[in-house]
Every structure is written in structure tokens, then in C-alpha cells.
Amino acid sequence: xxxxxxxxxxxxxxxxxxxxxxxxxxxxxxxxxxxxxxxxxxxxxxxxxxxxxxxxxxxxxxxxxxxxxxxxxxxxxxxxxxxxxxxxxxxxxxxxxxxxxxxxxxxxxxxxxxxxxxxxxxxxxxxxxxxxxxxxxxxxxxxxxxxxxxxxxxxxxxxxxxxxxxxxxxxxxxxxxxxxxxxxxxxxxxxxxxxxxxxxxxxxxxxxxxxxxxxxxxxxxxxxxxxxxxxxxxxxxx
Amino acid sequence: xxxxxxxxxxxxxxxxxxxxxxxxxxxxxxxxxxxxxxxxxxxxxxxxxxxxxxxxxxxxxxxxxxxxxxxxxxxxxxxxxxxxxxxxxxxxxxxxxxxxxxxxxxxxxxxxxxxxxxxxxxxxxxxxxxxxxxxxxxxxxxxxxxxxxxxxxxxxxxxxxxxxxxxxxxxxxxxxxxxxxxxxxxxxxxxxxxxxxxxxxxxxxxxxxxxxxxxxxxxxxxxxxxxxxxxxxxxxxxxxxxxxxxxxxxxxxxxxxxxxxxxxxxxxxxxxxxxxxxxxxxxxxxxxxxxxxxxxxxxxxxxxxxxxxxxxxxxxxxxxxxxxxxxxxxxxxxxxxxxxxxxxxxxxxxxxxxxxxxxxxxxxxxxxxxxxxxxxxxxxxxxxxxxxxxxxxxxxxxxxxxxxxxxxxxxxxxxxxxxxxxxxxxxxxxxxxxxxxxxxxxxxxxxxxxxxxxxxxxxxxxxx
Numbered sequence: 034x035x036x037x038x039x040x041x042x043x044x045x046x047x048x049x050x051x052x053x054x055x056x057x058x059x060x061x062x063x064x065x066x067x068x069x070x071x072x073x074x075x076x077x078x079x080x081x082x083x084x085x086x087x088x089x090x091x092x093x094x095x096x097x098x099x100x101x102x103x104x105x106x107x108x109x110x111x112x113x114x115x116x117x118x119x120x121x122x123x124x125x126x127x128x129x130x131x132x133x134x135x136x137x138x139x140x141x142x143x144x145x146x147x148x149x150x151x152x153x154x155x156x157x158x159x160x161x162x163x164x165x166x167x168x169x170x171x172x173x174x175x176x177x178x179x180x181x182x183x184x185x186x187x188x189x190x191x192x193x194x195x196x197x198x199x200x201x202x203x204x205x206x207x208x209x210x211x212x213x214x215x216x217x218x219x220x221x222x223x224x225x226x227x228x229x230x231x232x233x234x235x236x237x238x239x240x241x242x243x244x245x246x247x248x249x250x251x252x253x254x255x256x257x258x259x260x261x262x263x264x265x266x267x268x269x270x271x
Numbered sequence: 272x273x274x275x276x277x278x279x280x281x282x283x284x285x286x287x288x289x290x291x292x293x294x295x296x297x298x299x300x301x302x303x304x305x306x307x308x309x310x311x312x313x314x315x316x317x318x319x320x321x322x323x324x325x326x327x328x329x330x331x332x333x334x335x336x337x338x339x340x341x342x343x344x345x346x347x348x349x350x351x352x353x354x355x356x357x358x359x360x361x362x363x364x365x366x367x368x369x370x371x372x373x374x375x376x377x378x379x380x381x382x383x384x385x386x387x388x389x390x391x392x393x394x395x396x397x398x399x400x401x402x403x404x405x406x407x408x409x410x411x412x413x414x415x416x417x418x419x420x421x422x423x424x425x426x427x428x429x430x431x432x433x434x435x436x437x438x439x440x441x442x443x444x445x446x447x448x449x450x451x452x453x454x455x456x457x458x459x460x461x462x463x464x465x466x467x468x469x470x471x472x473x474x475x476x477x478x479x480x481x482x483x484x485x486x487x488x489x490x491x492x493x494x495x496x497x498x499x500x501x502x503x504x505x506x507x508x509x510x511x512x513x514x515x516x517x518x519x520x521x522x523x524x525x526x527x528x529x530x531x532x533x534x535x536x537x538x539x540x541x542x543x544x545x546x547x548x549x550x551x552x553x554x555x556x557x558x559x560x561x562x563x564x565x566x567x568x569x570x571x572x573x574x575x576x577x578x579x580x581x582x583x584x585x586x587x588x589x590x591x592x593x594x595x596x597x598x599x600x601x602x603x604x605x606x607x608x609x610x611x612x613x614x615x616x617x618x619x620x621x622x623x624x625x626x627x628x629x630x631x632x633x634x635x636x637x638x639x640x641x642x643x644x645x646x647x648x649x650x651x652x653x654x655x656x657x658x659x660x661x662x663x664x665x666x667x668x669x670x671x672x673x674x675x676x677x678x679x680x681x682x683x684x685x686x687x688x689x690x691x692x693x694x695x696x697x698x699x700x701x702x703x704x705x706x707x708x709x710x711x712x713x714x715x716x717x718x719x720x721x722x723x724x725x726x727x728x729x730x731x732x733x734x735x
Contacts, residue, residue, distance in 0.1 A: 040727050042679065046689055047720040049727035056731075070728050074679040079672040081634065083656035084664075087672035094680050174636035198301070203593045207633025212712045214280075214631050219716040220287035220597040221633070224297065250717030 037102035038068040039095075039140075041075065041112045041242070048242045051108050054269035055143055058156060059106070069098040075115040076123075081208050085123060092123055100132045104150065105140045108265060110172020110241045111208075113142035118175045142172055144240045144264055148181035155188040160270040164262075165197045165234035167225065167248070169241030173201060182240050182264055189267060199228035206247035222251045230259050240264045275604055276627035282602040283631075292428065292599060299427055300590050306533025307587075313535065314525075324526055325645035328581035331480075331513045335571065338480035338513045339562065345483020349545030351558045359389035362563045366391060366472070366505055367398060369559050373503045375400065375469035379461075381487075381494035382406035383474025384422050384584060385507045385563055388606045388619075391472070403464040405493040407457050414441045420600035422607060423531050423586035428599060461493070471501040471555070475508035476583070477523060481516045483544065485560065488527060490538040498543065504555035506543070509563050511580040523583065530643035531585030570618045576651050579614050581644040588638035588648055594631060603628065610638035614651040622659050629655035692722040 036059050040052045052068075059066050076091035095116070099105050107113040117140045124133040147153050166186065172178040186194050205211065205221025226248060229237045237259055239245050245261040252259050272280075286292055311317045331338055343353045356362035370378060378400050380386065392413075395402050404413040408425035412418065414437055419425030426434070431448050438444045444456040473494050477486040485506055487494050498504050514523060520540075528534040546558035570580055589595045589609030600608045605616045605628070613628035629652040638648040660668075678684050699719075702708045713719055725733075 042685075045727045046692070046722045049723045049725060049730055052727035053730060068728070068731050070732070071682055073682070073685050074675075076676075079675065081653065081656070082630075082668070082672065083658075083660035084669060084672045085657055085660075087669065087676055090673070090676035091679055170633065170635035170637070174640060201637070203633045203635035203637065205593065205633060207635070210630070210633045212710075214283065215712045215715060216284045216287045217594055217597055217631065218633070220293065221593045222717075224293070224593070224597070246720055247717065250713070250719060253718040254716060 034064045035103040036064045036066050036146075037099060037105050038066060039072060039075070039099065039105050039107045039112065039116070040068060041107070041109050042073050043246060044108050044242050045073065047246065048263065051242055051263040051265050054263075054265040055106070055108055058147075058265065058269050061156075062151065062153060072098045075112045077112060077115040077119070078208055080115065080119060080123065089123060092120060093129070096120065096124075096129060096132055096136060099140075100136055102136075102139055104146065105136065106143055106146045107140065108143050108240075108263065109243055110142045110169040110176055110178060111243050113140060113145075114171035114175035116140045142176055142178055142240060144182045144185055145172075145176065145178050147268075148184055154184045156185070156268045158188075158268050158270050159190040159192075160267050161191040162236055163193045163195055163232075163234045164236040164238045164267070165195050165229050165232045166200060167197075167204060167229065167237055167239040167244060168201050169239055169244045170203050172240055178240070182238075185264065185268060186238070189270075192267070195232040195234050197228045197232045197234075199225055202228070204244045204248050206244050208243070211247055218247070219251065222247055226252055226255075226257065226259065230257065235260065236267075237261050238264055238267055273624045273627065275624050278604055279602060279627055279631065282604070283598045286599055286602055287597050293597065295428065295430065296596055296599060299424075300596055303533050303590050307529060307590075308533075310529040310533050310535055314529070320522060320526060321643050321645050324522055324643055325578075325581060327514065327519050327522070328583075328644050329578070331515055332511065332571065332577060332580045334515075335510060335513060338515055339510060341480040342478050342483055342513060343560075343562070345480070346485075346545065346560060348483065349548065351483075351545050351560055354559060354561045355564075356561055357564045359563070359565050362389050362507065362561050362565070363391055363394045365561055366507065366559075367394060369503065369505055369557075370395065370398075370400060370470050373470055373557070375503070377464065377467045378402045378470045378472060379464050379468035379497050379501060380404050380409075380472040381474070381489065381497040382409050382425070383472065383507055384419075384606060385474055385509050386472065387418060388509075388565065389507075389563065391507070403461065403468070405461050405465070405491075405497050406489070407454060407491055407493075410457055410461065411437065414438075418601065418606075421586060421589060422584055422609075423589075428601075465496045465500045468497075468501045470503045470505060471497040471499075472505045472507065473497055475506055475512055476527065477514045477520065478508060478512045479514055479517050479520070479542075484517070485543045486514075486520055486524075487541050487543065488524065488537040488539070489541075490532075490534075492539050495539060495541055498541075498555065499553060502555060503557045503559070504543075504546070505559045505561060507561045507563060509565070510567055511582065526643045527583055527585050530587040530641065566619045570615065573618070575654055576614065576618070578644075578646050579611065579618075579648075579651060581646050582611050582615070583644060584611075585643060587641040587643060588646075591637040591641040593633070593635060593637065598631075610648045610652070611646065614646075614648055614655065617655055617659070622655070623663055626655060626659035629653075629659070686726075686728075689722050689726055693724070696721050
């Protein structure tokens with residue numbers, strides 16, 4: 034299959050290893066991977082701030098480059114939800130509506146692509162360690178992704194998955210929310226990290242780098258031993 | 272920034288650092304979640320129950336004109352006086368008039384968020400009436416001279432010790448940590464008031480169009496006493512409380528109790544059909560039903576967010592909201608707090624003054640998932656943001672988003688930005704913790720990841 038990667042700006046800039054692991058995994062599974070370099074952002078920051086006209090300036094470009102892709106795969110449930118759920122709304126009643134709808138139908142969050150589209154759960158990975166999984170809200174509630182990441186983690190050798198009490202509670206990132214309401218965002222993150230730490234896990238894993246950027250930022254600042262990892266990093270471990 | 276937004280930011284800044292508050296609320300609401308899940312499992316199919324409830328409310332709200340007049344004519348036929356009030360002040364004046372006509376001195380009230388909405392107590396107290404809240408939680412917050420913390424659990428932010436201290440100070444009771452004893456102290460104080468009261472004011476959970484009845488749900492029996500003992504009864508309700516048929520309660524009563532409090536059904540469920548009828552020995556001589564619009568019809572006129580009128584005020588969305596759980600009920604500065612409050616307050620009280628509540632959300636969607644009548648709450652927050660910008664865009668923000676769009680759409684500029692970020696990183700780290708830090712809203716509590724030496728796209732390009 035021809036897989037087109039959508040690499041969100043924060044993954045490209047700060048967490049390139051997440052993209053690299055995805056490329057290796059997908060190529061190992063025999064797929065042809067491409068990544069249109071001109072695409073940098075899905076437009077969600079402006080969209081969530083209420084500036085839909087400005088969001089469309091960004092989305093127009095993304096839509097132009099991805100509209101004919103066989104499968105678009107994204108390392109973030111949040112950006113995935115933007116393309117899959119919110120592009121059809123952003124373009125409702127506009128000439129690009131059909132293209133947005135087609136893109137929506139061909140877009141997959143990474144773990145969902147592996148499990149639901151490809152039917153793959155065992156990637157032959159080995160990761161010795163205790164992990165707990167954080168459900169990113171957009172992946173969980175906009176895209177309905179819950180069991181897929183767990184099926185993938187269950188097949189990783191030497192990995193122990195321990196569920197935390199607040200697995201489905203928002204980490205507090207929320208895009209521009211984290212900067213506009215940092216005190217609330219921080220309190221939410223602290224609740225999340227405490228719940229994860231209570232499991233005794235060494236790693237908090239998620240399928241969304243944006244949540245992890247916020248959570249790792251808090252953990253590092255507070256000198257906590259818990260580490261965050263993107264699911265792709267675990268699945269490509271040997 | 273509006274005054275309300277300023278107050279919200281200040282209050283949130285203080286309370287999110289209050290670890291005692293955080294512990295208290297998180298613990299209480301985790302217990303609620305356990306109880307709710309246990310009761311949800313008693314439904315054959317919880318999601319089908321929600322769907323059915325949503326469809327019933329959709330029918331009720333989309334035919335509000337028919338159902339309201341049906342309700343009014345049925346209830347009037349048994350001697351009830353129905354008052355149609357467009358605004359809060361109009362409802363307030365109507366109720367003040369009823370109380371004056373009754374030559375009342377003491378008014379007893381059971382829990383009614385609509386009364387909070389129109390600031391009824393303040394108005395009546397200004398007129399010189401004594402108004403006594405008879406719901407235990409409301410009684411407690413009234414003694415503290417503060418608004419309810421939560422629409423269902425008004426005093427959930429207080430510990431037993433704090434309540435005991437309050438009763439000792441205000442009622443002269445002996446200190447105790449036992450919930451039963453605390454309840455008995457309140458009961459002794461309240462029973463005297465029921466007997467003295469000339470007018471009882473209640474809210475309502477549902478208004479049944481088919482039979483012309485008001486359904487009131489409570490756990491303490493105080494609403495029954497409020498309605499049964501005084502000569503005159505007043506029921507204040509929002510026009511969205513309508514349900515088409517009596518049999519709808521078979522679903523809505525357990526749904527409300529489960530979603531709101533993790534109960535099978537609430538302790539007391541009473542249907543009121545009219546004042547004392549000829550030959551009956553008790554009940555109020557007069558019953559006034561005050562139907563309140565207060566801009567609900569403006570929400571009705573918005574096809575995108577009309578479903579917000581489905582709300583049965585169960586509080587489920589507050590209970591699961593991570594924002595509510597961290598900032599608490601008082602921070603909002605609104606009658607209706609939490610997700611549903613953030614959705615409807617801009618409609619009821621003005622978009623520009625209250626749009627900050629729609630922004631103060633991570634859009635996680637826990638509220639929408641919890642809502643028993645399937646209101647699309649978190650997407651309405653998104654729509655409010657869009658509508659607030661549409662009504663009154665900030666040109667600075669618009670320019671900033673245009674600049675952002677230009678930067679991410681121009682690969683050379685985007686890469687130049689990454690390069691600049693790498694170069695200034697040592698300087699940024701030196702500025703971290705000072706007022707000059709350009710990203711201090713992030714870095715005050717969190718580390719910022721640096722731009723990697725090789726971005727993904729650079730790696731991709733080199734690899735090929």
C-alpha cells in the first residue's frame with residue numbers, strides 16, 4: 034500500500050524519532066512510504082481558536098497535497114481528528130467539501146491504521162519495562178481509538194502494561210489552552226502524572242506526541258522519574 | 272478582556288494551586304464515578320437509553336410551543352395560576368407580587384437553580400422577607416453566604432468539620448463529625464421554618480405536557496415539606512423542562528439519578544398536579560407556576576446548539592470535566608458551571624462577556640460522553656469560539672493566525688523558523704524564569720522540548 038505520512042509540526046521539530054520509527058515499521062510491513070514535505074500543519078490551532086478562515090488557509094494546502102492519497106497516516110490522534118472529523122465541517126458547503134470528505138475516509142491515526150486497516154498487532158517488538166497508557170482525548174473520543182494501542186502493546190515481548198485510574202482523563206494539553214490557561218493545564222497534567230505514577234510504571238506511553246510534550250515537560254520540571262514515550266517508539270524496539 | 276474573564280483567570284490561578292481543594296474534589300468525584308458506573312450497568316443498554324432520552328427531548332424542544340401550551344392549559348384546569356415570564360426581572364417581580372399578595376413574612380425554598388439564575392433570594396431579602404433554603408446543601412451554603420458550588424451538590428467543597436464549625440457558629444450546635452447528627456441539626460432548624468412559612472418556593476425537574484404535572488426529584492424530603500406546609504406554593508421552572516408524556520418519566524427519573532448522582536432513583540420523586548382540590552385535606556391553597564424564558568428562546572433559535580436545551584441539569588458533565596475538577600464550581604462565576612454552563616452562559620448572558628469559558632476547555636469531550644441526553648457539549652464550545660470571533664474578531668489575533676498560516680505554508684520560512692529556534696535555544700534557556708521569557712506561559716511550570724538537531728523532514732530528505 035502507498036502510505037502518505039502526515040508529520041505534525043511538533044513531531045517534525047521536537048520528536049523526529051517518532052516519525053522515523055513509523056517509517057521503519059511501515060516499511061518493514063512492506064508498504065511504500067511517502068511524506069510530502071510541503072505539508073507542515075493541519076490548521077487545528079487556528080480552528081480551535083475560532084479563526085476558521087485562517088485555519089482554511091493552512092488546511093487548503095494540506096488538503097491539496099493529501100487529497101488523492103491512498104492512506105494518510107498520522108502520529109497524533111489530535112491532528113488525525115482534525116483531518117478526519119473537522120475538515121468535513123471546515124469545508125461544509127464549500128467546493129472542497131467532497132475532497133475533504135474523501136481525505137477524511139482515507140486518514141488514519143497510526144495505531145488505528147496498524148490494527149483496524151492492516152489487521153496487524155504483533156510487530157515483533159521487545160521492550161523490557163512497565164508501561165501505562167494515556168488515551169489522548171481526540172484519539173479516544175473523536176476517533177474512537179481505545180483497544181487498538183492496547184492490542185499492540187500486549188504483543189510486545191517483556192512489556193508489562195498496567196492501566197492507570199485516570200487513563201481516559203485529559204492530560205491538560207489542549208493546544209492553545211495550555212498557553213492560555215497554563216494554571217488549569219498544569220493542574221490537569223499533575224493529576225494525570227500522579228495517576229500514572231501510582232501504577233508503578235516506568236513509562237507513560239501514548240499515541241499522541243502533543244499530550245506527551247506537555248506531560249514530559251511537567252515531569253522533567255518536577256524531577257519525576259516517570260518517562261514518556263510515543264507508542265511508535267515502543268513498537269520499533271528490539 | 273471582560274471583567275468576568277479577568278475574575279475567572281484570577282480565581283483559577285488561586286484554586287488550581289490549592290492542593291486541599293484538588294484532593295477533596297478529585298476524591299469525591301472518583302467515588303461518584305464508581306457509583307455511577309455500577310448504576311449504569313443496571314440499564315439493559317445505557318447507550319440506547321441515552322439515545323431514547325435524546326430523541327424525547329428533541330421532540331419536546333422542537334415542539335416547545337405545542338407542549339408548553341398543553342402543559343399550561345392542563346395545569347390551569349385544576350386551578351393553578353401559570354405565569355409566563357420572558358426575563359429574569361419579570362419572573363422576580365411576579366414572585367415578589369405573589370408573596371406580597373399572600374401577606375407573607377417567611378418564605379421557605381427548596382433547591383432551584385432557576386432561582387439562583389434570576390437572583391431571587393437577594394431580591395426577596397431586599398424586600399424584607401426571610402428566605403430559608405431547605406435543601407441541606409443549599410442551607411449550608413446559604414449560612415456561608417455563598418452561591419452553590421455545584422448544581423446538584425451545592426456544598427460538596429466542604430468537609431464535615433467545616434460544616435460542624437459553621438453550624439456551631441451560626442446555629443449554636445455542639446461540634447460533631449457524624450453526618451447523621453449534622454443532618455439532625457439542620458433538620459431541627461428547618462422544621463420550625465416550615466411551620467412558620469407562608470410561601471414555599473420550589474424548582475422543578477420535569478414538566479409533563481400530557482397530564483399538566485410538575486415532577487420534583489430530591490433526596491431529603493424537603494421539597495415535599497416546602498410544597499405541602501405553606502399556604503401558597505410557587506414553582507419556578509425554565510421552559511426547557513418539558514417532557515411530552517407521563518411515561519417519559521420511567522426513563523428520565525432513573526437516567527437523571529444515575530447520571531447525576533450514581534443512584535438507581537432519587538429518594539423522593541413527587542408529581543404535582545394542582546393546588547388543594549375540593550375535598551382534599553392538605554396541600555397549598557394556591558399554586559403558582561412561573562415559566563421562565565430568560566433568553567432560552569434565543570438558544571432555541573440556534574439550530575446548531577438547540578440541543579443544549581435538552582439539559583436536565585443532572586450535573587454529569589460537571590462531574591467528569593477535568594476543568595471543573597480542578598477549578599471547582601465557584602471559579603466560573605456563573606449559575607450553571609462546568610461544560611453545560613460554559614456552553615449556555617454566553618447565550619444567556621452575552622457572548623463577548625462569557626466567551627472565555629468556551630476557551631477554558633481542552634475540548635477533551637468527557638462531557639459529551641457523559642451527557643445522558645447526548646448534548647454535543649464540547650463541539651458547542653468550539654462553535655462558541657467560532658461565533659465569538661465571527662461577532663467580534665480580534666485583529667491582532669487574526670493577524671497572528673494569518674502569519675502562522677503563511678509561515679507553515681512556506682517551507683523555506685518554516686525551516687528558517689526551526690533554525691532560529693535552534694540558535695536562540697541557549698538564550699531562551701537563560702531567560703527562562705525571568706519576565707523576558709517569550710514562552711513563559713508554558714515554561715513557568717513545564718520544560719519546553721528543544722528543536723531537534725535534525726528534524727524529521729531533514730532526516731527524510733537526507734535518507735533519500
